[in-house]
Amino acid sequence: MSSSSRKKSSAVSGKPAKKTASLERVHSSLLLDGPSRAASRAMLYPVGFSDKDFTKSIVGIASTWSMVTPCNMHIDALARESALGIDKAGGKAIIFNTITISDGISMGTEGMKYSLVSREVIADSIETVAGCQGFDGLVAIGGCDKNMPACIMAIARLNRPAVFVYGGTILPGCLNGKLLDVISVFEAVGQEASGKISAKERQAVESCAIPGPGSCGGMYTANTMASAIEAMGMSLPNSSAQAAVSSHKVQDCRDAGAAVLNLLKKGIRPLDIMTKKAFENAITIVIALGGSTNAVLHLLAIAHTAGVKLTLEDFTRIGKRVPVLADLKPSGKYLMSQLVEIGGIVPLMKDLLAAGILHGDCMTVTGKTLAQNLAPFKPYPKGQEIIRPISNPIKKESHLVVLKGNLAPGGAVAKISGKEGLLFSGKARIFESEEKALQAILAGSIKKGDVIVIRYEGPKGGPGMREMLSPTSAVMGRGLGKDVALITDGRFSGGTHGFVVGHITPEAHLGGPLALVKNGDAIVIDAKKRTLSLGVSAAELAKRKKAWKQPAPRYRRGVLAKYASHVTDASHGAVTDDGL
Numbered sequence: 001m002s003s004s005s006r007k008k009s010s011a012v013s014g015k016p017a018k019k020t021a022s023l024e025r026v027h028s029s030l031l032l033d034g035p036s037r038a039a040s041r042a043m044l045y046p047v048g049f050s051d052k053d054f055t056k057s058i059v060g061i062a063s064t065w066s067m068v069t070p071c072n073m074h075i076d077a078l079a080r081e082s083a084l085g086i087d088k089a090g091g092k093a094i095i096f097n098t099i100t101i102s103d104g105i106s107m108g109t110e111g112m113k114y115s116l117v118s119r120e121v122i123a124d125s126i127e128t129v130a131g132c133q134g135f136d137g138l139v140a141i142g143g144c145d146k147n148m149p150a151c152i153m154a155i156a157r158l159n160r161p162a163v164f165v166y167g168g169t170i171l172p173g174c175l176n177g178k179l180l181d182v183i184s185v186f187e188a189v190g191q192e193a194s195g196k197i198s199a200k201e202r203q204a205v206e207s208c209a210i211p212g213p214g215s216c217g218g219m220y221t222a223n224t225m226a227s228a229i230e231a232m233g234m235s236l237p238n239s240s241a242q243a244a245v246s247s248h249k250v251q252d253c254r255d256a257g258a259a260v261l262n263l264l265k266k267g268i269r270p271l272d273i274m275t276k277k278a279f280e281n282a283i284t285i286v287i288a289l290g291g292s293t294n295a296v297l298h299l300l301a302i303a304h305t306a307g308v309k310l311t312l313e314d315f316t317r318i319g320k321r322v323p324v325l326a327d328l329k330p331s332g333k334y335l336m337s338q339l340v341e342i343g344g345i346v347p348l349m350k351d352l353l354a355a356g357i358l359h360g361d362c363m364t365v366t367g368k369t370l371a372q373n374l375a376p377f378k379p380y381p382k383g384q385e386i387i388r389p390i391s392n393p394i395k396k397e398s399h400l401v402v403l404k405g406n407l408a409p410g411g412a413v414a415k416i417s418g419k420e421g422l423l424f425s426g427k428a429r430i431f432e433s434e435e436k437a438l439q440a441i442l443a444g445s446i447k448k449g450d451v452i453v454i455r456y457e458g459p460k461g462g463p464g465m466r467e468m469l470s471p472t473s474a475v476m477g478r479g480l481g482k483d484v485a486l487i488t489d490g491r492f493s494g495g496t497h498g499f500v501v502g503h504i505t506p507e508a509h510l511g512g513p514l515a516l517v518k519n520g521d522a523i524v525i526d527a528k529k530r531t532l533s534l535g536v537s538a539a540e541l542a543k544r545k546k547a548w549k550q551p552a553p554r555y556r557r558g559v560l561a562k563y564a565s566h567v568t569d570a571s572h573g574a575v576t577d578d579g580l
Contacts, residue, residue, distance in 0.1 A: 023264070023265075023267055024136060024261075024264040024265060025055075025056075025136055026136060027058075027135060027136050027160065028057065028058040028134045028135065028136050030134055031134035032044075032058075032134070033054075041054055049092070053092040056090060056091050056092040057090075057091045057092070057136040057261060057264050058091070058092050058094060058133075058135050059086045059091045059092065059093055059094070059135060059136060059137040059139060059257065059260050059261070060093075060094050060095075060096060060129065060130050060137070060138050060139070061079045061082050061086070061093055061096070061138075061140075061141070062096060062097075062098060062129070062130070062139070062140040062151060062154070063075050063076060063078075063079035063095055063097050063098070063141055064097075064098055064099075064100045064122070064141060064142050064144070064147040064151070064167075065079065065097060066099070066100045068101065068102050068105070069101075069102035069104065069105065069144055070170065070210055070212065070213050071100075071102070071104075071143040071144035071167065071170075071213075071214065071215045071216070071222065072100050072143040072144055072147070072167060073213050074143075074167065074213035074214075074244055074245065075141050075142075075143050075167050078141050078165065078167060079095045079141055079253075080095070081250050081253035081254050081257075082139045082141065082253040082254065082256055082257040083095055083257065084254055084257065085253065085254035085255060085256065085258045086139070086257035086260065087257075088257075089257060089258040089261040089262075090261055091137070091264075093257065094133065094135070096133075098125045098126055098129075098147070099118065099121060099122060099125065100118065100122070100144055100146075100147045101114055101115055101118045101144075101146070102144065103115050103144070103145050103146075103221075103467060103469075103493065104182050104216065107186075107467060107469050107470055107493070108434060108435070108438060108471075112464070112466040112467065113462050113463060113464035113466055113560060114464060114559070114560070115146055115464065115467065116146065116297075116459070116465050116491075116574060117463075117464050117559055117560060117563045118146045118147070118150070119146040119147075119149055119150045119153070119301070120150070120563065120575070120576045120577075121559065122146065122147050122150035122151070122154070123150040123153040123154045123157070123305075124154075125154075126138075126140065126150070126151065126154035126155075126158075127154045127157050127158055130158050130160070131158065135160065136160060136161070136264060137160055137161040137162055137260040137261070137264050138155060138158065138160055138161075138162040138163075138260070139162065139163050139164075139165060139253075139257055139260055140152075140154065140155060140162065140163075140164050140165070141165045141166075141167060141253070142164065142165075142167060143166070143168070143214070143215050143222070143244070144167075144215060144222055145220075145221040145222050145225070145294065145494070148164075148166070148225045148226060148229065148298075149225055149298035149299075151164055152164060152229060152232075152274075152302050153301060155234070155270050156270055156302060156305040156306040157305055158270075159269050159270055159271050160269065160270070161263035161264045161268060161269055161270070162234075162260060162263070163234070163235065163236065163256040163257075163259045163260050163263070163365045164229050164234045164235050164239075164256075164365075165239060165253055165256045166215075166222075166226035166230075166235060166239050166240050166242070166252075167213075167214065167215060167244055167249075168213075168215070168243050168244030168245070168246065168249045169214050169215055169216075169217055169222075169223055169241075169242070169243060169244060169336040169340065170211070170212065170213065170214030170215060170216065170217045170243075170337075171211060171212060171214065171217070171243060171244075171245070172211075172217055173208040173209040173210060173211045174208065175204055175205060175208045175209075179335060180205060180208055180209040181209055181210070181216060181217040181218055181329065181335060182210060182217070182495065183218060183220075183329065183330055183473065183495040184205055184209050185205055185206045185209045185210075186469055186470065186473030186477075186495065187473045187476050187477040188201075188202045188205040188477065189202065189442075189470075189473065189474060189477060190441070190442070190473055190474035190475065190476060190477015190478045191477040191478075192477075193441075193442040193477065194444070194477065194479065196477075196479075212244075213244045213245055214243065214244030215244070216494075216495065217329070217335045217337060218328055218329030218330050218335055218336060218494070218495060219289050219290055219292070219326060219328035219329060219330070219336065219494065220292055220329075220330070220493065220494030220495045221292040221294040221295070221493065222494070223240065223291075223336045223494075224286055224289065224291030224292040224295050224494055225292075225294070225295060225298060226239070226240035226241075227240045227241070227285050227286065227291065227345050228282040228285060228286050228291070228295055228298075228299065229282070230285075230345065231281045231282045231285035231286075231345075231349060231370075232273070232274060232278045232279065232282040233274075233278050233362050233363060233364035233365060234270065234273060234274065234365055235256075236256055236259060236365060236366060237346055237366070237373050237374070237377070238252075238343075238344040238345070239252050239256075240344065240345055241339060241340045241343075241344025241345050241346075242340060242344070243337060243340055256365075259365055262366075262367050263365060263367065266367050268363065268365075270306075271306060271307070272363055273362070273363050273364060273365065274302070274306045274308065276308050276309070277359040277362050278359075279299060279302075279303055279308055279310050279314075280314070280318060280359060281358050281362060281370065282295075282299055283299065283314065283315060283318045283319075283322075284318060284322050284352060284357055284358055285345065285348070285349065286400070287318065287319055287322040287323075287324060287398040287400060288322060288323065288324065288325045288326060288348060288352060289325075289326040289328065289345070289348075290325075290326050290327075290331060290332065290394070290399055291400075292492075292493070292494030293400060293413050293414075293415050293491065293492050293494075293496075293502060294467075294491060294492070294493075294494055295400075296312070296315055296400060296402075296413050296503070297413075297491060297503065297570060297574060298573070299573075300312075300571075300572060300573030301573030301574065301575045302573075303573070304572065304573050304578070305575070305577070312411045312413075312571055313402075315398070315400055316398075316402045316530070318398070319398025319400060319401070319402075320397055320398070321357065321397075322352075322357060322397070322398060323390060323393030323394070323395060324393055324394045324395040324397075324398065324399050324417070324418075325348065325387050325388045325389075325390065325393055326339070326348070326386065326387055326388075326394070327385065327386055327387075327388065327394060328386065329495075330495050330497040331399075331417035331419060331497045332394070334385075334386045338386060339386050339387070342380050342381055342384045342386060342387075343377070343378070343380055343381075346374060346377045347377060347378065347379050347380045347387070348380075348387050349370070349374055350374045350377055351379070351389075352390070353370070353371060353374060355390050357390075394417075394418070395418045399415055399416055399417050400413060400414075401413070401415075401416050401527045402414075402530060403501060403525070403526075403530050403531055403532040404531065404532065405531040405532040405534075406513060406533055406534055406536075406538070407487075407504065407513050407514065407517070407532045407533060407534040408501075408504045408505060408512075408513070408514075409505075409512075410505030410512070410569060410571050411503070411505050411570075411571040412487075412501050412502065412503050412504040412505065412532050413501070413502055413503040414499075414500065414501040414502075414525065414527060414532075415492065415496065415497065415500055416499075416527040417497060419482075420482055420498060420499040421482070421499070422527040422528045423524070423525070423526050423527065424451070424485045424499045424524070424525045425524045426449045426450055426451040426484070426485060426522075426523060427449060427450060427451060427519075427520050427522060428451050428453050428517050428520060428521040428522075428523050429446065429450045429451065429453060429519060430453050430455070430517060430518065430519050431452065431454050431455070432455060432456055433454070433456065433457065434454055434457060434466055434468055434471060434490065437452055437468075437486075438470050438471045438474060440452075441471055441475055441478065444478070446475070446478075446484055447484075448480070448484065449483070449484070450484045450485075451484070451485045451486070451487060451523040451525075452475075452484060452485065452486040452487070453486075453487055453488070453517055453523075454468060454471065454486065454487075454488040455488065455489055455508035455514045455515060455517075456489070456507075456508045456509055456515075456551065457488055457489055457490030458489035458504075458505075458507025458508060458509055458510075458569075458570065459507065459563075459564075459567040459568070459569060459570060459574045460507060460509045460510065460564045460567060461489065461507050461509025461510075461551070461554075462490065462554075463553075463554065463555065463560050463561075463563055464560060464563065465489075465490050465491050465574060466490045466491070467490065467491050467492055467493040467496075468486065468488055468490055468492055468493070468496065468500070468502070469492065469495055469496055471486060472486055472492065472493075472496040472497070472498055472500055473496070475498055476497065476498055481497070481498040481499075482498075482499070484499070485499040485500065485523075485525055486498070486499070486500045486501070487500070487501040487502070487504060487523070487525070487532070488501070488502050488504065489502075489503070489504040489505070489507035489512070489514055489570070491503055491570070499525065501525055501532060502570075503570035503571065504570075505569045505570050505571045506569065507569065507570070509550065509551065510550075510569075511545060511548055511550060513534060513541060516536075516544040516545060516548060517534060517536075521534060521535060521536055522534070522535030522536075523535070563576060566578075
């Protein structure tokens with residue numbers, strides 16, 4: 001179509017935009033309206049803009065598509081569905097991409113140090129593109145552990161009408177009638193090492209466990225964060241509980257695109273939704289579902305970005321009144337796909353609201369309150385065993401236990417399902433890296449009563465705060481889940497279970513007490529008293545501290561070096577934009 005045949009829009013002619021459109025085009029109008037912006041418009045014709053599109057709200061779609069992981073391999077198609085929803089609702093969609101990495105593939109290797117770093121890179125990149133390109137609103141689609149909180153952090157920074165879409169959960173694999181997921185593979189490694197299964201049996205598990213697109217299938221970090229984001233009000237109802245490959249997920253993407261246009265019309269922005277009450281709702285649903293310890297780290301980071309005061313003490317306060325109700329993996333029996341089949345998390349939220357445990361007056365991306373969103377939904381079917389009634393919980397208080405003491409004066413986070421007990425006392429077995437600990441576990445040198453100490457894996461010391469899924473899965477695979485504990489200044493996968501404590505602050509690299517522990521020292525983990533104690537006197541610790549020398553940085557250039565130089569501690573979310 002020649003320029004002479006195009007109809008003149010207000011943007012092209014330089015005429016003022018309509019008053020009704022001003023709130024909906026606050027950002028795009030600055031880039032596209034008037035004669036002086038002709039070059040900007042010229043750049044957009046080749047990517048599919050017509051003259052009419054220059055008068056519409058421009059909505060960016062942040063796609064985390066990548067073929068590096070099954071969690072995100074389908075998100076390019078979901079992004080196109082969101083674009084259809086935006087365009088149909090009267091906006092103009094622009095799809096752009098950002099990176100993602102795979103925790104599951106890099107777990108237990110040096111590459112895993114980039115995992116938490118990627119959260120910051122993704123948030124920075126989404127903010128950069130949306131800010132530069134003048135998007136009026138945003139749809140962000142995430143499908144793996146770090147790109148999900150990263151999307152929300154970018155949305156909070158931009159504070160432009162936005163909706164988050166979860167890429168959806170994977171369907172389970174199956175072997176000999178038994179449902180499998182990625183954790184089945186990690187635990188099979190330990191089972192093989194202990195002689196419980198053969199190499200051929202382990203290979204059969206690994207070849208069947210992950211059948212297609214979608215995020216890891218239990219209440220691991222991806223499903224935990226999707227649920228938390230929905231409870232926070234930043235996703236449409238049940239976005240967190242849909243299969244990755246399903247008609248429901250396609251419709252969710254289209255509806256999200258239309259929802260952004262509705263938010264633009266109503267002038268509702270993310271920080272109107274992401275209030276302290278909204279974060280309390282997110283914490284509540286994470287606890288009720290028995291979710292990942294990573295939720296603590298990510299919710300602290302998101303709250304920091306949103307300017308909401310959230311601390312470890314909030315998790316303790318809320319945890320005292322919220323029960324664990326979901327019998328989901330890794331500690332329970334069922335997979336996320338089975339929760340999807342009975343209605344997802346909406347009936348659970350409705351029960352929690354009726355019990356006065358959720359704040360129903362919080363605004364959401366539908367333009368309605370949480371209570372209004374939940375009203376039309378039916379309860380769970382009778383006879384289901386995945387979600388317990390509030391009157392008969394799996395655990396009366398939170399499984400996420402914040403510990404403090406002379407070994408973690410700045411705090412630590414334990415995942416105590418109750419099955420492991422509430423108290424563990426043992427002798428320290430020191431390892432200066434995850435790899436060395438895994439070698440010892442697989443070799444059979446870890447014995448009953450040991451407290452495995454993995455240090456120098458914190459945000460600065462790692463750098464990057466690796467997840468300890470390989471050693472914890474090996475412990476479970478060898479049948480030692482109730483007999484040994486593992487503590488670290490690193491963190492844990494949502495798939496981890498057993499007696500584990502992570503996020504120990506201050507971290508070893510900064511000379512925290514974890515750096516001063518010696519083999520054979522007595523360590524007590526007391527979930528009831530909420531303490532993590534080292535049986536060494538203050539005088540002896542002071543003597544050890546005087547002799548301690550900080551290790552040289554492991555990286556002096558590149559993204560890991562930049563991350564280590566800027567990152568805050570785990571008790572403050574391990575963010576990199578604090579005070580910059």
